[in-house]
Amino acid sequence: EIAIGDRTVRITDYVTLRVDVEEKYDLALLPPEPDPFKVIPGKASVLLFPLSNFGNARDTFTFSVSIEPDPSNKSEAQPSDWNINVGEPNEPIEYISLNPGDSYNVPVYLVPPESLFVGDKAVVKLTVTSDGDPSRAVAAQLTLTAVDTKRPRPPENLTVIDTPDDQGGSITLRWTRSPDDGQGQNDVTCYYIYRSESAGNYSSRHTYTISLSQPGDNVQLTEHEVTFVDTDVIDGTEYFYVVTAFDGEFESEPSNESSAAPADNIPPPKVEKLRVQDPGSGGRLIISWNPDPAPDLAGYKLYYDTDISDGSYDGKDAAEGESPIEFDKDTTQIELTGLRNLLASEPDESLLYHIAVTALDMEGNESEPSTASGTPTGPELEFEPDRFELLRNIDTVPSEELILRNLGRRTLNFNVSSDVDWLQTEPEKGEVNPGSELSIKLRYTGDLKDGEYNCKLILSTDDPDNEEVEIPVRLTIDLTPPEPPQAVEVGDTLEGGSLMISWGRSPSEDVAGYLVYWGAEKGPPYEGSSDQVSATEFQITGLENGVEYHIAVSAVDAHGNQGPPSREITSTPHKLVSHSKDITKPETWRYGEIHEIKSDICVRSRIAIEPGVVIKLKKGASLAFVYDNSVAGTVERPVIFTSWADDSAGGDTNGDGNTTTPDSLHWESIKIAGEAKLTFEHCQFKYGGGNNNGMIYLTGGTLRMQSCLISHSLSDGVYVESGSASIEGCKIADSSRYSITIPFNQFDSVVGNDLSGERGVRLRYGNIKGGNMAREVVWENPGVPIFLTERATIEEGSSLKIAPGTILK
Numbered sequence: 001e002i003a004i005g006d007r008t009v010r011i012t013d014y015v016t017l018r019v020d021v022e023e024k025y026d027l028a029l030l031p032p033e034p035d036p037f038k039v040i041p042g043k044a045s046v047l048l049f050p051l052s053n054f055g056n057a058r059d060t061f062t063f064s065v066s067i068e069p070d071p072s073n074k075s076e077a078q079p080s081d082w083n084i085n086v087g088e089p090n091e092p093i094e095y096i097s098l099n100p101g102d103s104y105n106v107p108v109y110l111v112p113p114e115s116l117f118v119g120d121k122a123v124v125k126l127t128v129t130s131d132g133d134p135s136r137a138v139a140a141q142l143t144l145t146a147v148d149t150k151r152p153r154p155p156e157n158l159t160v161i162d163t164p165d166d167q168g169g170s171i172t173l174r175w176t177r178s179p180d181d182g183q184g185q186n187d188v189t190c191y192y193i194y195r196s197e198s199a200g201n202y203s204s205r206h207t208y209t210i211s212l213s214q215p216g217d218n219v220q221l222t223e224h225e226v227t228f229v230d231t232d233v234i235d236g237t238e239y240f241y242v243v244t245a246f247d248g249e250f251e252s253e254p255s256n257e258s259s260a261a262p263a264d265n266i267p268p269p270k271v272e273k274l275r276v277q278d279p280g281s282g283g284r285l286i287i288s289w290n291p292d293p294a295p296d297l298a299g300y301k302l303y304y305d306t307d308i309s310d311g312s313y314d315g316k317d318a319a320e321g322e323s324p325i326e327f328d329k330d331t332t333q334i335e336l337t338g339l340r341n342l343l344a345s346e347p348d349e350s351l352l353y354h355i356a357v358t359a360l361d362m363e364g365n366e367s368e369p370s371t372a373s374g375t376p377t378g379p380e381l382e383f384e385p386d387r388f389e390l391l392r393n394i395d396t397v398p399s400e401e402l403i404l405r406n407l408g409r410r411t412l413n414f415n416v417s418s419d420v421d422w423l424q425t426e427p428e429k430g431e432v433n434p435g436s437e438l439s440i441k442l443r444y445t446g447d448l449k450d451g452e453y454n455c456k457l458i459l460s461t462d463d464p465d466n467e468e469v470e471i472p473v474r475l476t477i478d479l480t481p482p483e484p485p486q487a488v489e490v491g492d493t494l495e496g497g498s499l500m501i502s503w504g505r506s507p508s509e510d511v512a513g514y515l516v517y518w519g520a521e522k523g524p525p526y527e528g529s530s531d532q533v534s535a536t537e538f539q540i541t542g543l544e545n546g547v548e549y550h551i552a553v554s555a556v557d558a559h560g561n562q563g564p565p566s567r568e569i570t571s572t573p574h575k576l577v578s579h580s581k582d583i584t585k586p587e588t589w590r591y592g593e594i595h596e597i598k599s600d601i602c603v604r605s606r607i608a609i610e611p612g613v614v615i616k617l618k619k620g621a622s623l624a625f626v627y628d629n630s631v632a633g634t635v636e637r638p639v640i641f642t643s644w645a646d647d648s649a650g651g652d653t654n655g656d657g658n659t660t661t662p663d664s665l666h667w668e669s670i671k672i673a674g675e676a677k678l679t680f681e682h683c684q685f686k687y688g689g690g691n692n693n694g695m696i697y698l699t700g701g702t703l704r705m706q707s708c709l710i711s712h713s714l715s716d717g718v719y720v721e722s723g724s725a726s727i728e729g730c731k732i733a734d735s736s737r738y739s740i741t742i743p744f745n746q747f748d749s750v751v752g753n754d755l756s757g758e759r760g761v762r763l764r765y766g767n768i769k770g771g772n773m774a775r776e777v778v779w780e781n782p783g784v785p786i787f788l789t790e791r792a793t794i795e796e797g798s799s800l801k802i803a804p805g806t807i808l809k
Helices: 744-749
Strands: 002-004 007-009 027-029 037-039 045-053 059-069 083-088 095-098 103-111 121-130 137-146 156-162 171-176 190-196 208-211 219-221 225-230 239-246 258-260 275-277 284-288 297-305 325-328 333-337 353-361 370-374 381-384 388-392 399-406 412-418 423-426 429-432 437-444 451-461 468-477 486-492 499-504 511-519 537-540 549-557 569-571 575-579 587-589 593-597 600-603 607-609 614-617 622-625 629-632 639-643 670-672 677-681 683-686 696-698 702-706 709-711 718-720 724-728 731-733 740-743 761-764 766-768 776-779 785-788 792-794 799-802
Touching (some): 027 121, 045 121, 059 083, 059 103, 275 370, 284 370, 325 333, 381 468, 388 399, 399 412, 412 423, 423 451, 486 549, 499 549, 511 537, 718 724, 724 740, 724 744
Parallel strands (some): 575 593, 677 702, 696 718, 702 724, 709 731
Antiparallel strands (some): 002 007, 027 045, 059 095, 156 171, 171 225, 190 208, 239 258, 275 284, 297 353, 399 437, 423 437, 511 549, 549 569
């Protein structure tokens, strides 16, 4: 049977039919469900669009797909940012063939961009075209909505503080918005606030909800922060808080924890009518003010200072205490003491106390300061000394002065008294004008025995800082002098102009030191004295060399009593000058000097030797003159040539006491040689002659000796070998051999000498010449043995006259 149109024809026989059929192309395309379709940014989704071939012929269909973001999106993602295609990304589908009546779910794969915000939308459109009839094309579209699948990030930097400048009852919270609020996922719709009265102990139910669309009066929103004021709190209770973010589906982790306690921090009103008065009594100011009207007033603080250039009132160095001082709420007047007065010597405005008073409430809030200033004045006592040490000794009846000074600008009144009858004060009372001083005399009026006595001097004044002052007084009475020191000795320092004095201690027990006295005349009194010395030796300086000084020492006890002087001793200071080389340049040997000749020294220049000079020669030493010199002492101050060990001239120069004697250390000689002309007048030569020739040894030149002493020669006193000599008015004694050895023809030049007790004079070979050199020779040394040991000749024309009493051997 064949259906032809609306008729059915049964073919019973084989026939050939020709049927002309018209091809019809038709298709249907439906969008996926649901609409809108939720997508997750950054994650792939597959959309299945149902396609049906409603034509009567097999047909091939081609596809095209597009995406169009909603213009109201928060994200700025473009269509190109979407990854979308028909079929899988690695196996795209460009077309498909379907038989009539067949269907096919067209798969559209897409990945939304990650930059989408939750709620952003886009429309995806799939277009299908028939190849059999290109005019037959259908399209289906689907709305896509970006959805969230993760928790928002928590808010940050939560700070909780007592709300400033209020009277308590509120806490202010501030936090930084969640990174997903206005950025990131940008899906935060509100914040939850959790509160607790202990750290970390929060219930599962939040305390407050902060809606971003309807924040409320106690919420303030800015671009980056949220501020919330919690007014349901009790002052003094500490509250702990955390905050979370909520995006409609998910709640974030909590923020950091923070806490605060509400308190009243509005200060009371400023103190009114602050007044500063100077009572004039010194060191104080009276400060008063009106009561503060604050209902929760707790008290006041008073600040003070003399220097507020740094903005502070610390009060350092301005008074006895430190600023500030606190008072209760009932105090409205105080007396600030321990201040410094403006002194009479200071300019009027050089001292100013700056005062500030503030009010305090029960919460410790402090008002703005009220300020005033004032200057304290009054009497101000300064006195000296602060103790008295009175001494009654042999020489002194104690009398001292107490000096009172009024440094202030008000009159100072005073009274002075003591608790004993042996101390008198004058005046006992009175006043001291500003900037002035007064002397109060203290006198000892008793008759007490040796000992120590104590009392107190009571000074009463109207200076508030010195109303009553006790000044200790100690009286020492000592009327017993110490005994003199023992065994006083003196030594020449040989430094010139100084002597070293030493002594044994005084037997008295309370000796504090010693006084040394000296003078060129026997004392007391003496020309010079030392300061008190504690040692048992003292070097006197500044003396005149060669002058004999009289010296004594007295002891001084601890109370200034000076005992009688020791026995007087004498000594002469000298300066020691040593010679060990020949003298080739002019020199002056001064009085008071001791010249040490250490060896054989030749004098090749002129020496000016002052009277009184002592020349000491060491054993074996000699002094040879080859240059004209004249040595002249005086009767009072002869020039002395002697042994180094001779303590009788210039003192104990070698410092060995009596260990060595001069006759054991003979020096050699004073030699005159060449053509030198030597004159010795008022000179002494002792303990020489160690060369077996004579202490004065002339080998040439000319020697003239007058009024000299020659003694203790180990050989001849004078030995004239050659040259010419004149010896007149000299004394020669204690020579080991002859007093003088001289040529026969020169003996007449030996005149008026004291040679008693000596072996005499030895005459050596010589001629008294005649002819045109004839002369008359007279010997005038009666009683002196004359020894002629060699031939002597009186030539024709000359004569020799020998005085009576002459002994010629």
